[in-house]
Amino acid sequence: MPQVSLFRLYSLRAVYLIIALGLALVVWPSVIQHAEPWGLSQGVVKCMLAAFSLLCVIGIRYPLQMLPVLFWELAWKSIWLLIVALPAWQSGAMDDSIMGTAMECMVAIIIPLAMPWQYVVARYIRQPGDRWRAA
Secondary structure, three states: OOOOOHHHHHHHHHHHHHHHHHHHHOHHHHOOOOOOOOOHHHHHHHHHHHHHHHHHHHHHHOOOOOOOHHHHHHHHHHHHHHHHHHHHHHHHOOOHHHHHHHHHHHHHHHHHOOHHHEEEHHHHOOOOOOOOOOO
């Protein structure tokens, strides 16, 4: 397994911290106190983002072990940008809400910049998976 530099570990910690602080400011106030019940979609989104922020707090201490959390964040935002934002932009149907979400999603560019790619390839691609049957 390749050694991950201290700089890269601190870069990952910074990413986790940025995400955790951002969600603490944006999501947690509405989770802690909301005046009226949420609809299904709004409740799911808020609760998932709150859980994600807690996992990012753990990532500050264990940046390599929590990499799958960053994979998830990068994957859903990339998919959303490709499936929703890009077609809306190409067709001229980009409205303020899509544009706002697209801008929020583009912040995910910091994830691949901080990612220890040699470690990711060694750990998640080349390393054999766990066994499927009893030994």
